[in-house]
Amino acid sequence: MSFQKSRRHAREAALKMLYLWEVGQTSPQQAVGAYFREHDPKAAEDVKAFASELVFGTSNERAALDAALEPHVQGWRIERLAVLDRMILRMALWEMQHHPETAPAVIINEEMELARTFTSEDAVKFINGVLDAAKNSK
Secondary structure (H helix, E strand, C coil), X not given: CCHHHHHHHHXXXXXXXXXHHHHHCCCHHHHHHHHHHHCCCCCCHHHHHHHHHHHHHHXXXXXXXXXXXXXXXXXXXXXXXCXXXXXXXXXXXXXXXXXXXXXXXXXXXXXXXXXXXXXXXXXXXXXXXXXXXXXXXX
């Protein structure tokens, strides 16, 4: 599997784990373990490692990520956003902050693909706008 495809696989897995963490009210460790055990037991080690990093980083820094995103979700509070939209925004911002070797445009594009797959076209536009604004305010 190419590096790009393994990163995409990891981001999608991480989004599902973050959803389980938030909605299922499990710990990040439980979400990661359950996901790979039940849904993707044959995932490559690089996928497991990057997905886990995204989940633990995003969940550990939730308050700071929300504070950084809040000014860019005009007219909304983070906790009022759709769960998947909120998870996508947090995960993308965390990756932009902690993986400067990956261009923000690449991260935003990948997150927009997740939004296209799991949410709505309106959400894609919203997420793009919020992440672009957040990227430019660093």
